[in-house]
Amino acid sequence: MDSFNADLHVHSPHSIAVSKSLDFDTMIETCKKKGLNILGTGDILQPKWLKYAKSKLEKNGSGAYSYKEVNFILQSEIEDADSVHEVVFFPDFDSVREVQSKLKPHSSNIMGDWGGRPIVNLSPPELVDLVTDSGAMIGPAHAFTPFKAIFRQNKFETLSECYQDSVSKISFLELGLSANTDLADKMDCLKNISFLSNSDAHSQSARSLGREFNRFDLDNPSFDEIRLALERKDGRKITLNVGLDPKLGKYYIMFCNNCRRRVVFETQKKAATSILNTTSISDDFITIYASDLKKAHDDYVINVSKNKITCPACAEELNKKHKIRLGVSERIQVISDHDHPIHPNHRPPYINIIPLVDVVRTVKGIKSHTSKTVLKTYNDLINTLGTEFSILIDVPLKEIKKKDENIAQIISALRSGEIEYTPGGGGSYGELKFEIE
Template identity: 35%
Template sequence: MLVNADLHIHSCFSMATSKDMLIENIAPKSLEKGLKLVGTGDAFHPKWLDIIRQSTEYKGDGIYSRGDCDFVLTTEVEGKHKVHHVIIIPDLDIAHELSAKLVSSNKFIDGRPKTPLGGAELLELVREYDCMIGPAHSFTPWTGMYKYYDSIYDCYDKRPDFVELGLSADTDMADCIKELSDFVFLSNSDAHSPWPHRLGREFNQIEMDDVSFSSLKKAFKHKTVKANYGMLPNLGKYHMTACTKCYKLVDPIIAKENKMICSCGGRIKKGVDYRISEIADFSQPKHPSHRPPYVHLMPLGELISMVYDKGVTTKTVQGIWQKMVDNFGPEIDVLIKTPLDEIEKIDSDVSLAIQGFREKTLNITPGGGGKYGEISFSEDFNKTEKKESVTTLDSFF
């Protein structure tokens, strides 16, 4: 069976997350996005584990369900050198035991615990409990594994179970690195709120025997991820080298010559695009035979926001989004499968926006330095006599 899975999100207990990140809200919104399996996030936080136990029904083999939405226990941990790791856990009892064993000063405060343990130590610890582990948003300049290490084996010593790409990278970029050719790639949302333009903005389509922890582990081992879905990487907020204060894009060579200090006095952060070029073995991607397609997405809410020149969380935008989903099914179907003439019957301008997304005619200003990229319509859209607008993706995180 094919399962759409977003395996990295956060709960209301992580810093800078919505208080609405509760199972009762995540489950229905996940289904509307077209997801079947969702990582719980924050599974080393005792209070969140209690909420999971109270809010779900245990189906066995690591799966906790709320209605038709299934959850598997996951957490993100910040380890040595501020490198972030995603861990997938077999059940609540193991999550409690590992949480108790993890050396961390903030695990009762923040859903994303910090520990002095390095990647190799974390791998050894969680593998004792049959967990899976891999680097979170591997290339991002603040907390990605490749931010500090030039090789994944320098971090983990042994081979981890997967590599999460992050919002600022995709398969074409990662497959320029030879050592990653044997790894399963994951594209996950890292969502901090249940808004539909955040939750499920990236996900994976996985061939599984059934929805279970064992089947997920088998899928990674046998590389049966059939597709990765995710944002265009240049919309990611760390895609290009840029200033973290004024967000001006800066040539990486010039940035290094100026000791990574911008003319405005702000700090320049190396972009994912340039970081990958530094460690790449190939100038063009070399995809292994097991590598599935990477399908680029733009959240439907952002497209509607552009059409109406209103915030993505406004009643207008959310109302139209809900109408689209109610009429045509999950958001992924609206974006990719639903005939444009059917969408046009509900909203002709939104139909044009989706057409622009499908035909890749939307304008994109790349993101960097902590600011998401900007998307705007091409000149053709102005023929509808709508006001031209630009919307940023800064509200994503």
């Protein structure tokens, strides 16, 4: 049995907002820097991308597809009639073609140039039945995000509510950037399902591709072996989920759907003379000051979940009513069964990471993640210390210190869980708060 790092949800230039320079060659460059062994192809149902993948991928004796030194799983994301995004893995090109022709009558964009993520007018159970009948595996994508996800606000609260009688055919659940195992294992209905942590990358940049990945124990990097691992059979398994600290994700906390300000709570500085909470508004945040933070937050979350809170910033500036919506952390708080995670025995550890590019950016005090200085330092670290994953997780701190004291300091804090973040929300990524000593 060997260990493989796999990022199983990416896209192609045939999905909107995807880098035009994304292809297998540019992806492979990033895989080498990061230490990724298996990638999803992304958008495999889109005719041009399917043709491209077919021309590049070779199938070896064990049934695994590869291009140069990276292995690929044929993969797509599909939006169903309930606006739930699903990740799909296919065993081979015959299965891809079969599903493509079965979906054609149900989708207006699947054969189009922008059909990378096809939209189909099938209910979640209908879609699950259709793809699994053709030998593919399926599960909900970025399950808790406020848009296009199974557990979004005012939508489903359990897996069976969504998939009904077909729930047993669901092979996995993808956590998404703003969730991790500690959050998702507060829900009883997820205890028997394997979690995937994938990047959903729209670009080949080292900050995007592989920002989340799964470490598998497999005999070989084929679809059949991944299936065994997701079913936890014959010793195949996921041994590690690795992903962004959820606070760095784009949808961790509550936000206004219109102005995209995030809602945060702070302790009232002065002794409160009134039981009423006070509010302040800045460009990015609505800050609510309260003396009893937990109670104020919990009450507010309940009211937001009932669609009862309008954005004070939009009301003041535009005289308009826009609702505050739950982020991933609060949505889980509302629909979970426990205050604390209860991990089933099969659940692998989850490591919260920060992309190394962002560590470098923070140390250099540079905002742009495409800055030449940042990329030069990033490449220099990779060339001397090893892959990004080994630098973040395994390389001894004294080795990193020899290269850069400050970078070593952040990685040390990351490994011991001592980093503070400004949480992301409403489409803005969280940021790392760090004082260089």
